[in-house]
Each structure stands twice: as structure tokens, then as C-alpha cells.
Amino acid sequence: MEEYRGKLPERGQDWDALRTQMESLREGDADWRNARTAVYIFNAGEDVSRVAREAYALYQAENGLGPLAFPSLKRMEDEVVGIGLDLLHGPAGACGNMTAGGSESILMAVKTCRDQAAAKGRNVVGARVVVPASAHLAFDKACHYLGLQIVRVPLAPDYRADPEAISEAIDDETLMIVGSAPCFPYGLIDPIERLSDLALEAGVWLHVDACVGGYFAPFARMNGVDVPPFDFELPGVASISADLHKYGYAAKGASTIFHRTEEQREFQVFESGNWPGGHMRTPTAAGTRPGGAIASAWAVLHALGVEGYREKARIVCETRARMMAAINALPDFRTYGEPKLGLFLFGSETLDPFKVYGRLLARGWFSGIVTEPKAIHQMLSPAHAGVVDDYLADLEAAAEEVRNGGEGEASASPRYA
Numbered sequence: 001m002e003e004y005r006g007k008l009p010e011r012g013q014d015w016d017a018l019r020t021q022m023e024s025l026r027e028g029d030a031d032w033r034n035a036r037t038a039v040y041i042f043n044a045g046e047d048v049s050r051v052a053r054e055a056y057a058l059y060q061a062e063n064g065l066g067p068l069a070f071p072s073l074k075r076m077e078d079e080v081v082g083i084g085l086d087l088l089h090g091p092a093g094a095c096g097n098m099t100a101g102g103s104e105s106i107l108m109a110v111k112t113c114r115d116q117a118a119a120k121g122r123n124v125v126g127a128r129v130v131v132p133a134s135a136h137l138a139f140d141k142a143c144h145y146l147g148l149q150i151v152r153v154p155l156a157p158d159y160r161a162d163p164e165a166i167s168e169a170i171d172d173e174t175l176m177i178v179g180s181a182p183c184f185p186y187g188l189i190d191p192i193e194r195l196s197d198l199a200l201e202a203g204v205w206l207h208v209d210a211c212v213g214g215y216f217a218p219f220a221r222m223n224g225v226d227v228p229p230f231d232f233e234l235p236g237v238a239s240i241s242a243d244l245h246k247y248g249y250a251a252k253g254a255s256t257i258f259h260r261t262e263e264q265r266e267f268q269v270f271e272s273g274n275w276p277g278g279h280m281r282t283p284t285a286a287g288t289r290p291g292g293a294i295a296s297a298w299a300v301l302h303a304l305g306v307e308g309y310r311e312k313a314r315i316v317c318e319t320r321a322r323m324m325a326a327i328n329a330l331p332d333f334r335t336y337g338e339p340k341l342g343l344f345l346f347g348s349e350t351l352d353p354f355k356v357y358g359r360l361l362a363r364g365w366f367s368g369i370v371t372e373p374k375a376i377h378q379m380l381s382p383a384h385a386g387v388v389d390d391y392l393a394d395l396e397a398a399a400e401e402v403r404n405g406g407e408g409e410a411s412a413s414p415r416y417a
């Protein structure tokens with residue numbers, strides 16, 4: 001990828017000209033507006049996007065670091081957290097905070113768990129966090145930052161967490177186990193009920209990573225989808241991460257971290273007066289917290305309401321089922337597992353999926369990949385409902401090109417950088 005080195009212009013430039021320039025910079029970007037992007041973007045339509053954008057702009061200058069200065073943001077954050085807890089069966093006393101994203105929410109969960117264990121006198125240097133192999137890499141990152149050891153445990157044959165294997169991996173040094181609802185690579189909800197029992201038996205912290213499903217699964221369940229229990233209704237669940245900037249459809253920079261008790265959450269907070277700038281208390285990793293992200297999440301939640309989210313969930317689930325059925329009907333392709341929400345993957349035993357990916361990329365379709373098994377990953381938005389037929393036609397054409405040993409951009413090595 002090309003690197004550009006900027007230089008501050010001597011004189012300020014006209015905004016209209018800059019705006020035009022910025023719009024043209026986008027020409028090489030993935031075409032998400034036409035629903036050709038099935039990763040990074042959650043496109044619920046222009047009406048939702050407008051609410052997210054305008055609410056962000058209304059509060060772009062305000063800073064969530066200062067609740068006394070901006071009681072508006074404090075109130076919106078409290079209400080957003082309350083809505084999340086309500087959706088995720090938060091018991092009395094449960095609490096939470098907004099963060100900048102799933103990775104920060106996960107970092108906060110792991111840090112809180114570690115610091116609570118340390119306060120109880122446990123040795124936490126190099127202590128273990130045991131996760132299914134499908135858990136997000138944000139757990140590895142958190143462990144790396146916090147001086148903990150990540151232990152990745154092989155999955156069951158159905159690509160979900162294997163509670164037996166996780167149970168065997170728990171030892172005296174284990175602080176936390178993890179389940180995803182759903183995991184990113186396979187889009188599947190782990191058997192959280194079993195993990196909850198395990199956590200209670202072993203006396204370890206269970207974090208549920210519902211970054212993808214937290215603002216989706218509850219509505220899918222209301223629509224009749226058979227979503228197994230995965231949240232605070234299970235007594236072993238200590239904390240949950242749930243992203244507003246994914247299927248909450250809010251502007252980027254908005255996630256929630258929830259704790260079962262206030263007592264537990266205290267270990268998340270950083271508080272100090274060890275400098276001349278006055279006493280400071282921050283609930284999450286950030287100092288300055290963008291008012292726009294908080295406002296945008298608040299506005300989109302209220303603009304959609306239960307009805308709106310149920311309708312979006314219905315569209316995404318139907319689109320996923322339709323795509324999976326059509327792909328399974330093609331001779332060269334198959335899907336994996338039984339996803340219930342908006343993520344699925346498909347691969348092939350006869351064609352190299354990454355070559356097919358390359359041909360789809362050349363046709364303007366941008367998505368993720370999975371390496372085990374080699375597969376093409378789809379994280380669907382409501383907007384994809386309108387492009388299923390185009391995608392399937394291009395998939396067949398891409399497969400034909402690969403079958404014929406198509407040259408040129410036939411292969412791709414997708415990565416997240």
C-alpha cells in the first residue's frame with residue numbers, strides 16, 4: 001500500500017475545495033454505499049445514517065471526559081447503558097460504560113477481572129485467560145497489554161467453543177474464560193450456558209463477547225429466532241461487551257462494557273491525583289471521550305426503537321438465510337455451521353476460496369476471509385438485501401473464471417491492514 005507524507009499548507013484552504021478533494025479521495029474506497037462491502041460497515045440505510053451523522057455533528061465538540069461540564073452526555077451515556085442492560089437481562093445493580101469500540105470494551109473487561117483478582121491477593125503476573133480458538137484477537141491484545149497469558153483452546157467439530165476442552169484448560173492460574181455471541185470468524189454463538197456453569201464451578205470470570213450480537217441477538221430472539229441464552233440471565237456471566245457501532249448502527253467509536261455488579265466495575269476505574277492537574281477519575285481507557293459517538297448512539301437507539309431494530313434484524317436474518325441456501329445450491333460451494341444472525345462463511349472443496357475471493361474483489365465486492373477452513377466471510381447489513389442476486393451472479397462468474405484458470409487478479413491475500 002502506498003504511504004503518503006503530509007505537509008501542513010502554509011495557508012489555510014477553502015473548505016468547499018477541501019470537501020471536494022476529500023470526496024474524490026474516496027474514489028478508491030470500498031463501495032459500501034451500494035452494499036458491496038460485507039465487513040467494516042453496518043449499513044442500515046440512509047435514514048439511519050442521517051440520524052447517526054447529524055447527532056454526531058451536534059455533539060462533535062463536547063467531551064465525555066467532563067460529566068460535570070456536559071451533563072447532557074452523562075445523561076445520554078447513562079440512558080444508552082440502561083438500554084443495553086435492559087436488552088441483556090442486566091440484574092439490579094448491573095452497570096456499564098460506553099467505550100470507543102469492542103477492543104476497548106474487551107480490554108476493560110480483562111483489566112477489571114485482573115485487578116479484582118489482584119485485590120483478592122492472587123498472583124496475576126502471567127495469569128491465564130482461556131478462550132475458544134474463535135475468540136476475537138482483542139483478547140490477545142488485552143493480555144499482551146496487561147501482562148497475562150492467552151490460552152486458545154480448539155473448537156468442537158461444529159466450530160463452537162468446546163466446554164470440555166475449556167474446562168480442561170482451566171487451572172489455578174486461570175482468571176477468565178470467554179464465550180462469543182457470536183464469534184467473528186464463524187458467526188456462531190458459543191454454548192454460553194455450559195460456560196456459565198463452568199465459570200461458577202471453577203470460580204472463574206466469564207466474559208461474553210457480544211460485540212457483534214449484543215444489539216442484534218435480542219431482537220432476532222423477539223422475532224422468533226432460536227437464540228440460546230447468552231447474557232446476564234445466565235448467573236455465571238460476569239461481564240459483556242456489546243458494540244453500538246456494529247449492529248447498533250451508531251457512528252463508529254461506540255461500544256458498551258457491562259458488569260454484573262458495581263463492586264466489580266470499581267476495578268475498571270482509574271483514579272489518581274498524582275500530578276499537579278487535579279484529581280482525575282476515568283471509568284475506561286480513554287481520557288477525552290468523543291461526545292459525537294455518545295450522542296450518535298443515543299440518537300440511533302431512539303430513532304429505531306424496538307420495532308426498528310426488529311425489522312433490521314428480520315431483514316438481515318432473511319438475507320443471510322437466502323444467501324446461504326443459494327450458495328449451498330451451487331455445485332462448488334458450501335457454508336459452514338448454523339449461524340443465526342448476520343455472519344456466515346462459505347468455502348469450497350473444489351476451488352480455491354481465496355482465488356474466488358480475488359475475482360469477487362476485482363468485481364467490487366469487499367468482504368473478510370477465514371483461514372481455517374479457507375473461506376469467504378460475510379458480515380451482512382440490511383442494505384445487502386437489495387444486492388443478493390447481483391452478488392450470486394458475480395459469485396458464479398467468479399467461480400467460472402477460477403475454474404478456467406483465470407489469470408490476472410485471480411488470487412488475493414486478504415488481511416486486516
Ligand SMILES: Cc1ncc(COP(=O)(O)O)c(C=O)c1O
Nearest residue numbers: 101102103136183184209211212
Ligand atoms: C466478536 C468481536 N469482538 C470484538 C471485536 C472488536 O471490535 P472493534 O473492532 O470495535 O474494536 C469484533 C470486531 O469485529 C468482533 O467481531
